[in-house]
Amino acid sequence: MATALRLLSGLAFSFLYINAFAFTSISAIDGHVLETWSRTSNYESQKEADAHALEGCRVEARKSGIGNLASKCKIAMRAKGPGYGAIVCGDGGCSWITGAESSQAAVDAAYDGCSKNYNNCPSENIKYWEDFAGFSAKPVANVTGGDCRPRTATLRCQSTCSNGDCIVSYENGCKMHVKVNSRFDNFQNQWVYPAPSC
Structure with a gap:
């Protein structure tokens, strides 16, 4: 066993x-x-x-x-x-x-x-x-200079990524650079990068 x-x-x-x-x-x-x-x-x-x-x-x-x-x-x-x-x-x-x-x-x-x-x-x-408790992509650098994410209950964002390097854009104009880690997808039989959360 x-x-x-x-x-x-x-x-x-x-x-x-x-x-x-x-x-x-x-x-x-x-x-x-x-x-x-x-x-x-x-x-x-x-x-x-x-x-x-x-x-x-x-x-x-x-x-x-x-x-x-x-x-x-x-x-x-x-x-x-x-x-x-x-x-x-x-x-x-x-x-x-x-x-x-x-x-x-x-x-x-x-x-x-x-x-x-x-x-x-x-x-x-x-x-x-x-x-999912506590999961989020961790901001590692900021395109506009500090943590500029909106302080609202609901966050909406769009991201553009190249491998694990992503720029996340928020409705207030904030753009942040985040890195996401790869994970192995058994169904595709390859490493993939999940989209970052807002």
Whole structure:
């Protein structure tokens, strides 16, 4: 089971954006993933996400009648990337994904992973979540001189990018230079640059 968890973790990491600020952790007990998995997402620090995932795993272990194994809960996956995640459990284990571009992409990838590794994976009512807390492209230089973004509740912008170098233009005339990090898109089988957020 430990090998399966590492394999699933590796698959999940390939969908991540790099250097973002939304943190997810999934915790489980090897050999008892179905009864103990716990996911936390949208935390602003990895330490906080890990602590809550581990506690959730211990709670699930006690609910499942294997509280004596609660101390064996460990982090099975960490994701520091914005996007959608999903988990599908079949006979013998679970497959999860995080950092997908849409909830449907996350659901599809988790289901495909489960179907390849386990039997009787459900195709309906798949659990998914979104993980975007704190994510934004970080301004690294400013075309007009400081942070000139409008201070309004809703921001609207347009961006023009060359690879990871982008100029983001706001409605008030502000133009800011931001850098975005590449991420690997398994569907296109290549590294891509996501559009920066406003």
